[in-house]
Amino acid sequence: MSRLLMRKTGNAKYLSHLDLMRTMQRAFVRAGLEIKHTQGFNPHPYMSFALPLSVGIESLCELMDFELDDATELERIPCTLNQKLPAGLHIVSAYRSENKFKNIKWLDIFCELYYDDEVPENAVTRLQNIFSKSVVVEKRTKRGTAQIDIFPLIGSLRINRTAEKVVAIDARISAQDPSLNPGLLITAINKYEQSLTPDFTKMERREIYDADLKVFR
Template structure:
C-alpha cells in the first residue's frame, strides 16, 4: 500500500511550480534520511506524485502527495523531519496509509478574494451572485486537440455550491468546485466575472485551496 502526505503550501512557496515542487520533495526526503520507493527502469528516481497539481500563485492547506515509505523513519516521524528539510512555506502535517483511491476525490473548496484598492463597488456582490446563479455560463478553454484551438465549457454544472462575503475593499467567494473529470479551475470564475462585468474587475485576486472533498462533501484523505 502506498503512503500519503498532507501538506500546506503558502507564502513565497506558492510560486514554486509543480515540477519544481516534485523535485523539492525528492531532495527533502534524501536530506531528511527518509527512504522511499523508486521508479523502475534504467533511470530510476524517487517516486512522488501530487494529486490535483496546484496552479502557480495559488496557496493551499490541503495538498496531497503520494509516495512509498521504505525506511529511515516511521510515519509519525515523517512530518517533522520532512518539514525541517523543506523551504519556507511548505509544512507537512500528516503521513498516513493511502487507503482510498484518488478517483474518490470529487470536489475542491476554494477561497477566492477579489481585492479593490479604492474600495469595493457595492454592485459587485449582486453581480457575482447573479453570474453564478445562471442556468449556464459558457467560457472558452484552450485545447490543443481542437481544430479551433479551444473548447467550450459550461461553468455552472461544475460549481457545487458557493457563498459570498463582503468587506469594504474585498469580495470573498467561498466555492466548492468539481475536482476532476472534468475539474474547474477557479481562474475561469475570475475570467468570467471580469468579462461580463468589466467595470467591477478587481485590482488583484488571490486563490486559496482550503479543502479537498469526497462525493459526500467530507474531507478526502
C-alpha cells in the same frame, strides 16, 4: 500507500508542480528518508501529487503519495521533513491511506477579490447573479480554445464582503473529471460584469472531498 498532507502557502505558491516534486524529493534525502524508486532503466523516486496546483494559488490541503524503503514510523515524518523544507512548505501529517486519488470529486477554493478604489456597488449580489445560471467562458485547451459552461462544475458558492476593499468568494468546485480551473471564475466575472473585475486576486485551496462530500484524506 503512504500519504502526506501538506500546506503550500506564502511565497511557496510560486513553485511550479515540477519545482515541488524536485524539492520534495530532495527534502526526503536531506531528512535521511529513502523513498522507493521506480524500477527500470532510469529509476526515479516514486511520488505522486493529487490535483496539481496552478502557480500562484496557495493550498492548505496538498496530498502526496509515496512509499519508503524501510519501515520508518510515519508519525515521525512531519517533524523530520519540516526541518528540511524551504519557506512556505509545511507537512501537516503523514499516514496510510487506501483511498485512491481518483475518488476525489470536489474542492473548496477561497478567492479574495481586491478593488483598489472601492468595491463596486452591489458587488455581492451582482457576483451571485453571474454564477446563478449558465456561465459560458472561453477555455484554453491543447487544441486552441473552447467554450464551456462552468455552471455545472460549481457545487456551491458563497460571496461575502470581508474587508473594506475586498470581496471573498468561497466556492466548491469540481476537482476532476472534469476539473474547473478556478481562474475561470475571474474570467467569467470579466466577461459578464466587466466593472466587477478585481484589480488583484488571491486564491487558496482549502479542502478536498469525495463524491459524497466527505473530506478526502
